[in-house]
Amino acid sequence: MxxxxxxxxxxxxxxxxxxxxxxxxxxxxxxxxxxxxxxxxxxxxxxxxxxxxxxxxxxxxxxxxxxxxxxxxxxxxxxxxxxxxxxxxxxxxxxxxxxxxxxxxxxxxxxxxxxxxxxxxxxxxxxxxxxxxxxxxxxxxxxxxxSESVWLRHMKKPQEYSTAISTRLARAVVNIAVPDPSGVRVIDPCCGIGTVLVEALSMGIHIVGSDRNPLVVKGSRENITYFNYDGRVEVKDIAEVEGHYDAAIIDMPYNIASLATPEEQFTIIKHARRIANRVVILTIEDIDEVILMAGFTIVDRCAAHKGLKELFSRQVIVCE
The missing domain is CATH 3.30.2130.30 (VC0802-like)
Incomplete structure (x- = not known):
């Protein structure tokens, strides 16, 4: 034509x-x-x-x-x-x-x-x-x-985690963190079983993952391989992450399974600020004060619900 x-x-x-x-x-x-x-x-x-x-x-x-x-x-x-x-x-x-x-x-x-x-x-x-x-x-x-609903194909993974975010939410969060993926390096330093990693990799975004739990890292690698994507995931605490990234995505790992102390939250966010210019944080707790203490500015946010009758919602907080 x-x-x-x-x-x-x-x-x-x-x-x-x-x-x-x-x-x-x-x-x-x-x-x-x-x-x-x-x-x-x-x-x-x-x-x-x-x-x-x-x-x-x-x-x-x-x-x-x-x-x-x-x-x-x-x-x-x-x-x-x-x-x-x-x-x-x-x-x-x-x-x-x-x-x-x-x-x-x-x-x-x-x-x-x-x-x-x-x-x-x-x-x-x-x-x-x-x-x-x-x-x-x-x-x-x-x-x-x-549009093709790519995220629907990712709903059934070989490895699941009860507190993992939905593929739909993960996909939206990746777009919020990385509006323009050209030449951008991204990290998910508390990646769990890799829901965010799978969505980002399916979009061709250069992302790496890490988690201090060897079992979830194993599950994350298995999920990535299952969908025929190529991504690097390491067993590593966020405090051990080196290098610098354009963006980071963090689903606070303590906010459902157990309550993290403000000190633990601060440590995670402080290291996120060390390694990335832009960070999108998912949390069910009010951690604005901790975010500000770590030196971030909150530039945008929303509430993400699974359903209208959901008892709690995750906050999605954009920090720079």
């Missing part, structure tokens, strides 16, 4: 989340895009939609206009060669009643655009998926890439 997203500089991301995930989703959006929204985000940042558990897809904008008819007049510029295509009206869940477009009208819009594209339409498994969506008084058309 001659005119495609190689020249695209703007994207629209479609997002969705449950009520209990609103806070976590908003924090991830602020990290990735610098803003938050319920359903649609327009950005110049090119992010693989499969990175996020909350992004449904990414529209790489090719044309825009005040109406569907304006879009229809532009799409004839596309040269698809022998490639098949499909046009998809991108559904938005939270539009007010006066802005909602019903199913029948959505199909009419798809057909109107499709009739004006020079090429062969194919409803199942087309070579190219196009999308069209209204946003802030404009209509946008482009290639649409649907």
């Amino acid at each position: 001659t005119i495609l997203n190689s020249q695209t500089s703007e994207y629209i991301y479609t997002c969705t989340h449950g009520l209990e995930e609103r806070s976590l989703c908003a924090l991830e959006q602020r990290a990735l895009f610098g803003e938050e929204a319920d359903s649609l985000i327009k950005s110049t940042r090119n992010i693989d939609p499969s990175r996020s558990p909350f992004i449904k897809g990414r529209l790489s904008i090719l044309f825009s206009g005040k109406s569907v008819q304006e879009i229809a007049k532009q799409v004839h510029q596309l040269e698809l060669d022998d490639q098949t295509f499909k046009v998809l009206y991108i559904k938005i869940n939270d539009l007010s009643n006066d802005l909602k477009i019903e199913y029948a009208e959505q199909r009419i819009i798809e057909k109107e655009i499709g009739w004006n594209i020079v090429g062969k339409a194919k409803m199942k498994n087309p070579d190219i998926l196009f999308g069209i969506v209204p946003f802030k008084g404009q209509w946008y058309f482009g290639t649409y890439q649907e």
Whole structure:
């Protein structure tokens, strides 16, 4: 195809989340895009939609206009060669009643655009998926890439740990810690059975792990190998970690199985500050004072819930 997203500089991301995930989703959006929204985000940042558990897809904008008819007049510029295509009206869940477009009208819009594209339409498994969506008084058309829920494949591991965070939370936390992975070195120095490591490695992020418990390190290595990723995990206390990293992710290891003293918490966070510029801490306790004592500034945060009826929630705290 001659005119495609190689020249695209703007994207629209479609997002969705449950009520209990609103806070976590908003924090991830602020990290990735610098803003938050319920359903649609327009950005110049090119992010693989499969990175996020909350992004449904990414529209790489090719044309825009005040109406569907304006879009229809532009799409004839596309040269698809022998490639098949499909046009998809991108559904938005939270539009007010006066802005909602019903199913029948959505199909009419798809057909109107499709009739004006020079090429062969194919409803199942087309070579190219196009999308069209209204946003802030404009209509946008482009290639649409649907998200793949990679994190779902990681839910069943050979080694499990009752207090480990969910793969969905882990994936969001990795995005919060590492919005742009280009050239970034990351560490999880209290990695447990490797939930964060698996998610980061699946995104191609350069991350290493360590833990002072040999049994969980063994489990972490087994989980990483099970999913055919290549990652280094060492038996090492955070106090023994050397080198410097762009980011660290720490799920406080004492906050469920047993209560850590403020001194133990301070030791972990103090060493985190020593080895990393940016640290994302997960905790169910109020440790703001300890974080500040270690010399960090809290730059953002959210509460992460497993469900609406969950008795406790983890805090996700971004420190620099």
